Amino acid sequence: MLFTRIEGERVTLIPLEAEHAEALFECSRSPEIWEHLPVKIENLDEMRSFVQSAIVESERGEQFPYAIYDKLLGRFVGMTRYLRISRPNRNLNIGWTWYTPDVWRTSVNTECKYLLLSQAFEVWRAVRVELIMTTSHSRSQRAIERLGAVREGILRKKYNGLDYVVYSIIDENWYGDEGVKARLEKKLGKHGRAESDGGDRN
Template identity: 60%
Template sequence: MFSFEAMEGERVKLVPLSLDHVRPLFDCSRDPAIWDAYPIRIERVEEMEQFVRKALDGRDRGEQYPYAVYDKTLGAYVGSTRYLRIAEEHRNLNIGSTWYSLEVWRTRVNTETKYLLLRHAFEGIMVERVEIITSTDNIRSQRAIERLGAVREGILRKKYYGLDYVFYSIVGEEWPSVKTRLEGYLAT
């Protein structure tokens, strides 16, 4: 059985999401640029509460495991990410539904967050495959995913929210080189 828990790196803590995170996540998500290439928009605290409740419902069903991302340097929550589409039977899952405050764009926050999630996926729960997807219009996210070392597999049309998505993956035998790459980024 897959198990998930809090994770901590040098700069970030991945804290299991709870309703206590609604206000801090709402507060750090006020810049509209966050939602420009995201499939939904969160403009009111009630929408953030709905976002969190939906994630918690998915966790209760065993379909996903959501986190609030805490930046130890800033001393604040700066976004959210999760494991989703968890398929224990097939030993795979996705990492996604990730967004961050503009304050941490182009910092080590995303790299370290993905490193922690990938390390736990491949070394902790021993998955065979991790998928990461983004919409075709989110070029910034595509570049970030490619920087991780994920392989671009193709485009699925009208997959979620009526949008086209680019699918990437990392499989077990690729993890050692991806891990080395990410550790190199984190060492600088």
């Protein structure tokens, strides 16, 4: 699997680098961002550590993180990652996604998911992509379910003592007239401008 910059209509997913830490901290100042995540970033040093940790995991081949750049606003607006990459099994996760509140209820999240899933299924030929979130994050769960992802169950005290919900999209779910790809493309519209996704934050 080759991880590269991904260009969308509104967003660009840029491979994460240490130099992104300051811009990411500036867009992460709202406490609401961290309500449903297992960490809370409260200062620049914590963001630098957070970014560096993601880069180290990337160098090990265990994940690949992106900084999300919004062309409309002309600045970075969040982060996302491929996680738990299993090349032999053609499986991976999408997670650790967060956005500044300035782009909640916009096309940003929809297009990010579309770009990440397209690359996973169509470039790398993945057969399974998982999405995992805390059980308290009901808004994000509803958004994922509307795309056609299948809820598989609850992982109790999986990370940092929190319970997580597991969703999956397999290759058969991605393709077809009623598949996840078609649903995302309908939301994005032919010009790449999405309808509201119901406020999915990550």
